[in-house]
Amino acid sequence: MNSIANTIHAVPLNHYILLSTIIFSIGVMGVLLRRNAIVIFMSVELMLNSVNLLLTAFSVYRGDAAGQVFVFFIMALAAAEVAVGLAIIVMIYRNTNSIDINVLNRLKW
């Protein structure tokens, strides 16, 4: 165990934060700019996982296992979310023959 921790410690915390931020930003940009529902979905996953990464890094640096426990929760939640989200996308596809979110502009009022 110690060796893993040591390996992680070999990289300074700043780098983890930066990496996470970059991945998170990619995720945000993906959500904002892409119109394909599946890609948006993947971008959301990207954001979630960047957070996971950050949590793990902090957890190790602080020597507190709680952060890693959170990560497992997030993963479980993400799995559930994916199941529901994909189901929705499948239904949208059946109804509109498209997964372009701009087709869904009837979702109003």
Add this chain to the structure above:
Amino acid sequence: MDKYIWLIPILPLAGFVINGLGRNTLSKSVIGAIGSLLVLIAFGISALAFFQIKSSGVPINVTLFNWISVGDIKIPFAFLVDQLSSIMLLIITGVGFLIHLYSIGYMHDDAGFGKFFAYLNLFVFFMLLLVMGSNYIVMFIGWEGVGLCSYLLIGFWYTNASYADAAKKAFIMNRIGDLGFLLGVFIITAVFKSVEFATIFPKAATMIRGDSMFTIVTLLLFVGAIGKSAQLPLFTWLPDAMAGPTPVSALIHAATMVTAGIYMIARSNILFTMAPQTMEVIAIVGLTTACFAALIALTQTDIKKVLAYSTVSQLGYMFLGLGVGAYTGSFFHVLTHAFFKALLFLGAGSVIHAMSGEQDMRKMGGLKGKIKITFITMLIGTIAIAGIPPFSGFFSKDEILAAAFAHSTTFYVVGVITAMLTSFYMFRMMYLTFWGKFRGTHEQEHHLHESPPSMTIPLIVLAILSAIGGFIGVPAVLGGHHELGAYLAPVFEASTKILGEHELSHSTEKTLMGISVLLAFIAMAYAYFKHVKGGSLPVGDEEERPALTNLSYHKFYIDELYDTIIRKPLDFLSEFFYKVVEQLGIDGLVNGLGKGTLETSKGLRLLQTGNVGFYIFMMVVGIIAILVYGLIKI
């Protein structure tokens, strides 16, 4: 005896419950029998209590249970039957029984027969509670209860809107008085730390006479009495209360409930004795009311209205008596008035019954030979109220007038003139109703008949009482002992000690009696010459009258005056609050909030474009905003 005293009020209450629940299922004879007999049994017990007190001289004081106990103040639910209340008990149950009996005949064809008896029994229950209570709070329960029953019975034929209005009027006017009574009781509680008569009165007797506290308390109590006993300025409800069935007028609005104010003052006599200013006010209000109501009664054409104003006038006499310190005389008048006024009302009911519901004296006349029993009994009642010896009214009225004379000559002069007016309007009523030619329709004449025995028996009994009732209070000047005065003496002992006996020489008293009897005869003769020999009749509603007659006929426009100075401004105020404060202010605010929300959301809803990308963008903007906010805050 003490053990059974609680039965007196409980029996009528039981009657109320039985008749109230069985009003649609029990037969009329059963309802009538239950209602009357229970009151009769209560009368029997009251009589036993009366004789016990008469022989022993010790009041009966029974505590049923401890009702309210807060801090220092303990209010037991207790009954006190002493000399004063024992006589009231006899009046209420005795006259009450006769009127129940009468109602069996009078109300026989009414659809609300069961309801009527239930209300009547309830009234008797509350009235008994009022006089039996050993403290102001139990008295107040009865005080409010009789007001409620009065309301229910005035509006008994509630499908007629004007009758229902009369009931509301009585109720509201009584509320004004009740407020005064209640405030008075509050102050008493604060000062004496008790509401028990037995605690308050001995304590009050030792305090300083003329203390402003006494003046305030007694004035407030007097306001209560004004409302209940229909004195100026709250008397207008009583004439309107004649909308109720005639037995109700006889029982509630002549014999018992309206004398509750006098009973209350007589009960608290020591408090009033300690407040000479209040006594003066009471005497003046009583005298003014007596004279004022008598003036109105002179020209009324409705037989019940004449009696109603006469009741107001006689109540005024009683207050005059109280005001000049003649507590015994005043209470004596309560007693005799209960006899002759109940008799007159029941007689009027019998006349109305015979006339198929006609109440206007202009359409009566010549009934003398047709309904003999009613005629003779009513004549006895009239002679009694006019104050002609040896009938009961003479003794009681004369005692009050003598006390008024001892107090102030002005009071006496006004009082004796009022007595003359009384004699005039009562004989006028008799002449218009029973003498002359029949003026009703042909059908009414054909239908004329004497009332059934259940109605005439009470008339006869009351007539006998009205004739001989005065002999219990024959003054010393006429060689009597005034047994009533001797019997009541313990109740008024403390007051008598302070006020002292009014001393009039026997020759003066005889002169006063002579004057009032002479004036009564003159008035009677004048009425005879005017209405029998002269055949003068009151003119129709629309025709011109001389100015003063017109004023009296329209009751001095008192109702119109109240309408202008109280109802109209109140209506205006309500209108203002309704139209401006309620509709513009409160409704405007509430509706404005609703409308504002609606309008805002109408605008905001356009933000929902349906473009998912835009939603996500806004979400991100939101998250960033939250982050930035968090950053700044740190």
